[in-house]
Amino acid sequence: MMTRRFFIWTLQPRSALALACFSLIGLIAAVSFSRQPTTIHVRIAEDGGFMPDSIKAHVGEPLRLRLISDDVEHTFALGQSPVRPVTFKPGEPVNITLSFDKPGTYTFYTTTPSSLNFWRMRGVIEVSGDGEAQAADIPLYVHLGLELDKEHESDEEHVELANQPSAERGAVFVNQIPATMLTSDYYVLHSPMETFDELRGEPALQMLSDLVVWDVVAYVWAQHTTSAALIAGEKLYQVNCAACHGENGAGDGQFADEMKAIAEKNNDEHGIQAPTDFTDAEHLLEAKPAILQGLLLRGGMGTGMPMWGTIFTDEETWDLVAFLYSFQFKYQGVHQ
Template sequence: MKRARSRIKEELFALGVVLVVLVAFPAGLFGYQAWRAASAGVKIVEIVARAPEQGGFSPDRLSLQVGEPVRLRLSSPDVVHGLTIPGLGVNVDEIYPGKVVEVDVTPDKPGRYAFACTRWCSVNHWRMRGVIEVTGGSSLVMATTEPPLFQQLGIDLDATPHEAQATPSAKPSTDAGAALNAKLPQDLTDPATRRTLTPAGAFDDLRTDPANAALSDADIWNLLAWAWMKDVSPTALARAETLYARDCAACHGPDGKGKGPAGLNLPGMQKMDPAMPPGPADFTDPAHMLAASDVLLQGKLLRGGMGTGMPEFGSLYTDEEQWTMIAYLRTFLFAK
């Protein structure tokens, strides 16, 4: 009888331990987290990052209020991810599996804020996107936003790309162009005007100008390489190189040839014109790249390629980063 009572006590004790582990401890932990959030006046938002094939960010759409303190609790069940929300100043380099990273943020104005993964987590890494909608406060900020430059100039991003009639026989050199000490026309010295021009069109204009009769075709291409790159600082280009590796190399390839592993099965411009080659754009192709203005390239970056598989990246970059990224794309054709 004593042995039976002892056994019952042991079983009841074991059951009590199980209940503590399964019920009391989680409840206590949840209560602690709730108390912590409530005491700080912070709204808790859980975001789970999974490989894109497993769903990506969950949730991938959030609704917040202006002035509302929010604590993002980031976790990953599979591989290392990262998170950037440029518009809200959030940048988390590493979210390790089994770990939780907390970030506090308080939106100060309404708008749509994109977020994305910053770590190479699979060939579909570039698909890991999300949007935060912030409402409340004044809507004047949104109302006074100007349309992008490509819309102001009436540029059709979906038109079949033009091809340059004249292309350089060798990679133009910015240093060689600077060494010519030639005087550039006004439209090439003003960055705002130059963005609306194409290098191919500028070549035709300089080639037919009698003042450049003594220059060879190679000289003029070198001069144009210098004109397009002279206002870009090495620091800005280094930043753009980092962004390219993070956001573009998976599809366009580290060498810009459009052969990245994630882009091999994408339709590219063939979606709009069957005569075009499939896959991402080849930034080393002079016939197409020299016939494209900076404004056109920025438009592609801002809006993405509708139907081509390319997402928009404009919401992830500042205005300065957008133009520097375009300059970086030119380095696939222009040498130092």
């Protein structure tokens, strides 16, 4: 206090006025500068995607963004947050304000399939400040030491089912199902095929046909999800996955033909592949939930399957995994 008063006394009245004016201007400039949103120009992935794709923010301070499309319609979505995706068109910029209550790195991305490489359109917001950073869970497959690419390969004969296994038909045999199969530890580590084999060995189920045992597997799988999770999983799927895997899971989304053509031309198992057909029993019935979740989190490392680990919460990934199995199993009557 003392030093400041001393400082003003030594100034001429006029220069004190000038100083006051300057600091007022400074203050106004600072305020209007902070009101100025950060502009993000957006173009299809092949022309640059989000520009800039790295933004800084501070905990508790609003982050204003102005989203401008330079070509076609795009969407701004923020991973691991309840922020609703915002769609914007060329000539119609949109302003949004985000705020963060935890430091960490947040990924933004698009949900508009604007071009073949739309899934590469991603950016990060680095949020600094006080508080505990967003905790990154150790993925289950890492925790369990599962090898995603190896575990999933199977030399078993192809599963072919005459009709879709129905949880409702399987429910009749509820009393013959070993209790361990209903624990989540069992679920994450067993493929439907392994569960089928175990049930096939149950003396109480010996007289059932293979098709009916598959109904019991569907019933077991139904016990590991809820209708709310399936609805949430389907929503996420239609927004984020259908462009490649197809609305009905048949691997026939809008980019499927193009990816298939690239795969055939390159003939490289590490390069772009055709999107998986989830209606084909081979993929899902031989896959453990922990592996599917792992592939989803990590992505296909160059195959064209995006990595979603920084985008979905743990719960969302399990909702998606549960929903994927519904391309094989009929849950009506068990989940309303």
